[in-house]
Amino acid sequence: MPEITYREAVRDAMVEEMRRDETVFLLGEDIGTYGGAFGVSAGMLAEFGPERVRETPISELGIVGAAAGAAMVGMKPIAEIMFMDFILLALEPLMNQAAKARYMFGGKATVPMVVRMPGGSGTGAAAQHSQSLESILMHIPGIKVVAPSTPYDAKGLLISAIRDRNPVCFVEHKLLYKVKGEVPTGEYTIPLGVADIKHAGTDITVVTSGIMVQKSLAVAQKLSQEGISVEVVDLRTLRPLDTKTIIASVKKTGKLLVVHEAVKTGGWAGEIMAVVSESEAFDHLDAPMRRLAGKDVPIPYNRFLEAAAVPQENDIEAEIRAMVANKY
Amino acid sequence: MTTWKKEEFDNLETTNVLKKSEELGLSHEQLVEMYRTMVKVRLFEEMADKQYALGKVHGTMHLSAGQEAVAVGAGFAVNKGDYLLNHHRGHGHFIASGADVNKMMAEFLGKDTGYCRGRGGSMHIADVTANNLGANGIVGGGLQLAVGVGLAIQMKKTDQIVLTIFGDGASNEGIFHESLNMAAIWDLPILYLCENNQYGMSANVTRVSAKTPFKGRAAGYGIPGYYIDGNDVLAVYEFVHKAAQNAREGKGPVLVEAQTYRYFGHSKSDRNLYRSKEEIEYWKTVEDPIVRFGKLLLEAGLLTEQKIEEIHAEMNNEIEESVKFAENSPEPDVNDVMEWVYA
Ligand SMILES: Cc1ncc(C[n+]2csc(CCOP(=O)(O)OP(=O)(O)O)c2C)c(N)n1
Numbered sequence: 001m002p003e004i005t006y007r008e009a010v011r012d013a014m015v016e017e018m019r020r021d022e023t024v025f026l027l028g029e030d031i032g033t034y035g036g037a038f039g040v041s042a043g044m045l046a047e048f049g050p051e052r053v054r055e056t057p058i059s060e061l062g063i064v065g066a067a068a069g070a071a072m073v074g075m076k077p078i079a080e081i082m083f084m085d086f087i088l089l090a091l092e093p094l095m096n097q098a099a100k101a102r103y104m105f106g107g108k109a110t111v112p113m114v115v116r117m118p119g120g121s122g123t124g125a126a127a128q129h130s131q132s133l134e135s136i137l138m139h140i141p142g143i144k145v146v147a148p149s150t151p152y153d154a155k156g157l158l159i160s161a162i163r164d165r166n167p168v169c170f171v172e173h174k175l176l177y178k179v180k181g182e183v184p185t186g187e188y189t190i191p192l193g194v195a196d197i198k199h200a201g202t203d204i205t206v207v208t209s210g211i212m213v214q215k216s217l218a219v220a221q222k223l224s225q226e227g228i229s230v231e232v233v234d235l236r237t238l239r240p241l242d243t244k245t246i247i248a249s250v251k252k253t254g255k256l257l258v259v260h261e262a263v264k265t266g267g268w269a270g271e272i273m274a275v276v277s278e279s280e281a282f283d284h285l286d287a288p289m290r291r292l293a294g295k296d297v298p299i300p301y302n303r304f305l306e307a308a309a310v311p312q313e314n315d316i317e318a319e320i321r322a323m324v325a326n327k328y
Numbered sequence: 329m330t331t332w333k334k335e336e337f338d339n340l341e342t343t344n345v346l347k348k349s350e351e352l353g354l355s356h357e358q359l360v361e362m363y364r365t366m367v368k369v370r371l372f373e374e375m376a377d378k379q380y381a382l383g384k385v386h387g388t389m390h391l392s393a394g395q396e397a398v399a400v401g402a403g404f405a406v407n408k409g410d411y412l413l414n415h416h417r418g419h420g421h422f423i424a425s426g427a428d429v430n431k432m433m434a435e436f437l438g439k440d441t442g443y444c445r446g447r448g449g450s451m452h453i454a455d456v457t458a459n460n461l462g463a464n465g466i467v468g469g470g471l472q473l474a475v476g477v478g479l480a481i482q483m484k485k486t487d488q489i490v491l492t493i494f495g496d497g498a499s500n501e502g503i504f505h506e507s508l509n510m511a512a513i514w515d516l517p518i519l520y521l522c523e524n525n526q527y528g529m530s531a532n533v534t535r536v537s538a539k540t541p542f543k544g545r546a547a548g549y550g551i552p553g554y555y556i557d558g559n560d561v562l563a564v565y566e567f568v569h570k571a572a573q574n575a576r577e578g579k580g581p582v583l584v585e586a587q588t589y590r591y592f593g594h595s596k597s598d599r600n601l602y603r604s605k606e607e608i609e610y611w612k613t614v615e616d617p618i619v620r621f622g623k624l625l626l627e628a629g630l631l632t633e634q635k636i637e638e639i640h641a642e643m644n645n646e647i648e649e650s651v652k653f654a655e656n657s658p659e660p661d662v663n664d665v666m667e668w669v670y671a
Binding site: 302 | 385386387388435438439444446447448449451452464465466467468469497498500501502528529530531535536537597598601602659660662665666669
């Protein structure tokens with residue numbers, strides 16, 4: 001299998017779906033000649049032309065609103081929001097229109113759209129260009145939230161997201177764009193709502209997503225040399241949650257650590273813990289569940305402060321060590 | 329692609345600074361000071377670019393070289409206590425409002441001595457104590473806040489105004505409409521300064537805007553709108569001063585659109601694929617605001633070639649000092665990362 005970057009995997013999914021299905025089109029800021037702020041759509045204007053690679057003014061509310069409208073009448077738009085932070089300017093069409101149309105209209109409407117957005121910190125872009133807002137998106141019934149951690153998952157999940165009949169928020173962590181991995185050429189899909197055990201283990205379950213999967217995997221590999229067996233569960237889809245995989249893993253290991261970059265308060269780690277508390281896995285826990293998340297602070301600019309604001313590999317390692325040593 | 333026409337400018341080109349400065353009530357010292365500030369902005373931007381290339385600036389930044397006349401013309405035309413709502417390409421406006429370049433450079437390098445103690449960086453640089461309410465990472469962010477600042481000024485009955493800087497790109501955010509409409513119905517003391525540098529990132533202004541110049545939109549709100557040569561520093565001064573007066577007298581907001589051009593790429597990820605070398609060259613040679621103003625000052629006998637060199641050397645020195653200051657400053661203490669989330 002060829003090795004490609006996460007960025008290329010996202011692009012391949014869009015290109016292949018646009019070749020296959022004429023109703024799929026891309027809209028967003030600077031997605032044409034510039035190739036998108038992160039180069040994801042580079043070359044697509046040349047292949048598909050300005051009608052299907054539709055460059056918009058800087059009008060996020062308009063972009064997501066237009067995507068929702070087009071989706072309601074049979075198109076399959078992929079809207080690119082340049083930074084996840086700017087989805088905040090477009091929550092109304094996403095949350096009040098796209099998310100609810102099907103239900104409000106008695107199941108008679110469908111809104112098959114994807115909103116892609118790069119999130120996360122680590123690039124020095126500071127407080128308004130570095131957020132992880134997945135938890136906010138997850139709170140709204142009617143939309144799905146996907147956050148792939150590898151090039152392979154990115155392509156397979158994005159193809160599924162484009163084909164899905166619902167509005168899907170597709171969160172790409174900026175630091176992952178350069179990550180390489182094996183990705184088949186041609187079509188394959190990964191179902192939404194299915195988690196993936198990226199590293200099997202027996203001592204502790206780490207439930208995580210996006211960039212934190214990569215960090216957790218590095219720690220799991222390191223600790224396995226010392227005989228600490230970490231199971232890394234990559235959620236891949238944050239809504240709907242694959243509760244089955246989470247519960248089964250916790251039943252097996254008896255310990256749960258949830259890791260995410262988003263700030264701790266109100267973050268989705270709490271949701272995962274609630275799922276476990278309500279399930280038969282609760283009786284299998286032999287220690288309090290723990291979460292490691294971003295500090296409750298806007299992302300600072302200075303590189304040392306920025307790193308301190310979100311979990312790093314050494315934080316994950318320390319937390320796992322403490323948990324398996326029954327320190328809590 | 330030509331997106332602007334000189335014939336449409338509302339200003340008359342400045343050809344004689346002596347005559348013009350007399351009309352505007354500017355002293356010769358002030359003219360030279362304006363020139364000096366423009367040079368300072370240019371050298372600051374070039375140095376910031378250099379620091380970035382050396383890997384000393386984390387993140388990205390948006391440089392305003394080529395747009396100095398807008399920043400300096402406007403900065404000199406408002407009063408000290410007026411509020412400034414800046415945008416992401418705002419180093420020039422900040423310097424023109426009297427900022428300390430040491431603290432600016434320190435902020436870029438993320439140091440504890442920077443304006444925001446390393447928390448904000450270039451995109452969020454602010455000096456709240458000096459009524460500079462910050463650059464903004466959100467396109468149109470200033471347009472959102474302007475109405476509230478204007479309301480507060482009105483309710484407190486001070487004689488301040490708020491100068492709001494935004495780009496041609498920002499003019500296509502929905503908030504442009506909401507902001508100007510509210511300001512107009514309540515006669516708020518807001519000066520909307522649209523810095524039209526012809527591109528919002530890679531988007532040519534005419535491709536993404538139904539009708540330009542934007543000054544035409546002012547009529548829809550029943551407020552004055554002007555479209556001016558943003559590379560003619562005295563024209564900028566003249567119109568911003570006039571607009572500021574209007575706002576200060578309680579007559580409501582004014583939209584001033586200044587035509588200009590940015591030399592550097594949009595940010596650090598820009599490969600300049602959307603514009604031609606010839607176009608950039610034209611602006612750098614024929615329209616450069618510093619060259620144009622310098623020539624007029626020479627013709628008027630207010631500067632000599634030697635004096636111009638001295639100014640450059642002096643400003644260069646100041647900027648180099650700012651790098652030294654920033655480099656010798658401490659990093660913020662990582663243990664303080666949680667400070668200032670709440671008051
Ligand atoms: C809400 C929002 N959308 C998009 C961006 C990304 N972005 C930053 S600057 C910029 C271009 C802005 O153009 P303009 O307002 O003309 O200012 P200029 O950069 O030309 O000075 C874009 C698209 C952003 N920061 N905020």
